Amino acid sequence: xxxxxxxxxxxxxxxxxxxxxxxxxxxxxxxxxxxxxxxxxxxxxxxxxxxxxxxxxxxxxxxxxxxxxxxxxxxxxxxxxxxxxxxxxxxxxxxxxxxxx
Amino acid sequence: xxxxxxxxxxxxxxxxxxxxxxxxxxxxxxxxxxxxxxxxxxxxxxxxxxxxxxxxxxxxxxxxxxxxxxxxxxxxxxxxxxxxxxxxxxxxxxxxxxxxxxxxxxxxxxxxxxxxxxxxxxxxxxxxxxxxxxxxxxxxxxxxxxxxxxxxxxxxxxxxxxxxx
Numbered sequence: 001x002x003x004x005x006x007x008x009x010x011x012x013x014x015x016x017x018x019x020x021x022x023x024x025x026x027x028x029x030x031x032x033x034x035x036x037x038x039x040x041x042x043x044x045x046x047x048x049x050x051x052x053x054x055x056x057x058x059x060x061x062x063x064x065x066x067x068x069x070x071x072x073x074x075x076x077x078x079x080x081x082x083x084x085x086x087x088x089x090x091x092x093x094x095x096x097x098x099x100x101x
Numbered sequence: 102x103x104x105x106x107x108x109x110x111x112x113x114x115x116x117x118x119x120x121x122x123x124x125x126x127x128x129x130x131x132x133x134x135x136x137x138x139x140x141x142x143x144x145x146x147x148x149x150x151x152x153x154x155x156x157x158x159x160x161x162x163x164x165x166x167x168x169x170x171x172x173x174x175x176x177x178x179x180x181x182x183x184x185x186x187x188x189x190x191x192x193x194x195x196x197x198x199x200x201x202x203x204x205x206x207x208x209x210x211x212x213x214x215x216x217x218x219x220x221x222x223x224x225x226x227x228x229x230x231x232x233x234x235x236x237x238x239x240x241x242x243x244x245x246x247x248x249x250x251x252x253x254x255x256x257x258x259x260x261x262x263x264x265x266x
Contacts, residue, residue, distance in 0.1 A: 002110075005214075008211045016204035017200075033132060037120055037124070065246060068250070074170050078261075080260065082261055
């Protein structure tokens with residue numbers, strides 16, 4: 001019988017995977033992918049809690065907001081990554097340590 | 102209920118495996134495709150939880166928008182087969198230990214509390230309810246997100262523009 005705890009455990013695993021990706025990868029775009037994992041874990045949590053408790057559909061609305069925020073975050077982050085590539089010729093987060101050339 | 106359990110286990114294993122591939126794969130394009138599978142499986146999870154509208158939004162915006170942006174980013178920066186991890190093994194080990202510890206902590210905290218199971222069969226959330234919440238209770242956030250999207254649109258266009266003559 002699958003209950004709320006199953007969903008919470010799944011999202012904790014997803015969150016930990018995303019966090020591992022954020023702290024271990026050097027490429028800025030993969031760091032972004034790790035962030036997407038974390039955001040997805042959060043929104044899945046909201047939807048699951050909405051379903052298993054009786055809080056109307058509030059969690060689903062918050063989940064919708066998370067999706068919108070993730071989309072805008074990806075757009076800005078990609079613009080920054082492209083600018084970094086133009087200025088430094090790589091997107092390695094270890095080597096990019098100044099705001100201006 | 103039986104079908105619900107079956108679908109949960111199938112999609113949960115797909116999510117965990119594709120998440121691991123996304124994080125660990127050396128080839129960035131493979132990682133992006135694993136992310137595609139992961140996002141679709143999360144949409145399927147939304148679907149079995151009765152949030153059909155959210156599942157559709159997830160596919161439209163994440164798979165159709167964010168993932169395409171990421172693939173464009175990978176291709177435009179030419180980093181398809183870059184060195185993926187930090188070379189230092191110690192960093193990797195520390196990161197693995199601490200994220201594993203965090204995950205274990207979360208799981209023990211979750212299993213300590215009593216489980217909640219569904220009392221009735223899952224019915225889909227009426228879209229009317231979502232719309233009423235968006236325009237009623239959460240109207241302030243909704244409006245602020247509209248302003249945010251406008252700002253993001255202008256900022257991203259301005260930043261990505263090539264202003265070196």
